[in-house]
Amino acid sequence: MPAGARVESRVRRVVRRVSVAVRAGRPCDSRRPPALVRRAPGRRAGRDRRGAARPRHVASLGGHVGGRRAGGGGVRAAGTVLHLQKVAGISGSEAHLLSLLPRLKERGWDVRFLMLHEHEPGAWEFAGELTERGIPLDAIPLAADVDPIAFVRIAAYLARRRPTILHTHLVHADVYGQVTGLIAGVPIRVSTKHGFNEFRENPGFALGDRAIASLAHAHIAISRGLARYLEDVEGFDGESFEIVHYGIEPNGGVRPYAGPELRLLCVGRLIPIKGHIVLLRALAEARRELPGLRLDVAGRGPLEPALRALAKELRIGDAVHFLGHVSPVQRAIESAAIVVVPSMGEGFGMVALEAMERARPVIAAEIGGLGELVEDGVTGFLVPPGEPQPLARAIVRLGSDLELAARMGEAGRRRALDRFLQERCTDRTELLYRDQLNGRVRRNGALLTRPRDSSPAGGG
Secondary structure: OOHHHHHHHHHHHHHHHHHHHOOOOOOOOOOOOOOEOOOOOOOOOOEOOOOOOOOOOOOOHHHOOOOEOOOOOOEOOOOEEEEEEEOOOOOHHHHHHHHHHHHHHHOOOEEEEEEEEOOOHHHHHHHHHHHHOOOOEEEEEOOOOOOHHHHHHHHHHHHHHOOOEEEEEHHHHHHHHHHHHHHHOOOEEEEEEOOOOHHHHOHHHHHHHHHHHOOOOEEEEOOHHHHHHHHHHHOOOHHHOEEOOOOEOOOOOOOOOOOOOOEEEEEOOOOHHHOHHHHHHHHHHHOOOOOOOEEEEEEOOOOHHHHHHHHHHOOOHHHEEEEEOOOOHHHHHHOOOEEEEOOOOOOOOHHHHHHHHOOOOEEEEOOOOHHHHOOEOOOEEEEOOOOHHHHHHHHHHHHOOHHHHHHHHHHHHHHHHHHOEHHHHHHHHHHHHHHHHOOEEEEOOEEEEOOOOOOOOOOO
16 A cells, blocks of 8 residues: 555544544534645646535634634634644744734733643643743643554544634644544634644655645645645645745844944754755854864754754864754854854744844845745845755855844845734734634635635545
8 A cells, every 4th residue: 555545544533433432522513624735736736626615504603713803902802812833942943833822812822832742841841831921731641652542532632612613733733633623513723833843754744735725624734835845745725825924023132232342143943954064064164264163053853963963073063053942042142143044944033033033144044934034135135945055155255244244134124124024923813813714704805705615525
């Protein structure tokens, strides 16, 4: 049996098993989601419309939850918006949720978080921070990537809590949440894709991911670049994603760089996709022209021993400082003249946005969402991913002209505060919820209305 068929068969077996084990708390009157189908050779992917829509008389949920009172003072009713994610620590998606969920609560939404975890210390750090911000949190442990007992527990939890909206984040939550959400009759199911992953290039994974995605009513990607990547690699219809960029909170006044040395900063998990190896090679080359150049590396990960060994091999060991986990990251950013994001894949690039908000120029790989953040030649420089020489030239260009670096940093701050505030991210998320509650969907900026129970066609 092909790998993709095995994945789909496994999902179906789990669905059958959980269906037997769990009694849904109400009839499943949820709207069936549109299917996203793989592109056929020679034509663009899209929603498969072969199945004729068969509307049923189902009352709009807009009057039940999510409608604003006259005058704009919050939401009207008590339906829960449940966010679900597997958490191992605080990275891009977790930082996004720590900012988004309290904002939604402030606007009157009844928000709750269900955390999947494998007992990592970082998961409890996230849980503590979220609950401190007033968001109730429950946790379910996973014994394996596919844990039948966890499926049963999640389905039972959903049947008991009866959320109106289930919003899943990342792969594990999509698999567990979209399947059990369907079984438990959650009326609206939303999925957000957050990042690049090497495993997405496996055809079997792509087939299974699209099968799971077909269970959701609305799909979010955190950048247009990520949507294009999912289209190219997994066969999704890139235009079917609602683009909701991460947002940032202003952090007060900015201190200009005043360090005695020319210092770069790279922030991120120490894993291959983050591009640290490329950065170390670029640093070694740039130091031929800027011998006083230093690099701070903030973050932890399995690649650290290899990176330390490479720095020593390149004879730049004394110029590279491994800081470990840094919090708050703004302090480290203000200690650097330039922030470098050399990733080989980046769904958005939150570090770049945080650097821009602190008025630091950014040199970033032109990949994923980074090209939507960094304006090349204005707020920093974009370079080809995976190539040390162009990265070294950009470092030398900015490192040898700190007045230019300061101007680019100020331009980046203006761009961050104009286009990427958390308020805007919350607005777009709330708009998507309200459109779904009222039986509408936004696609390509146009408001479309689709029949409530249109049958999904195409499956995949």
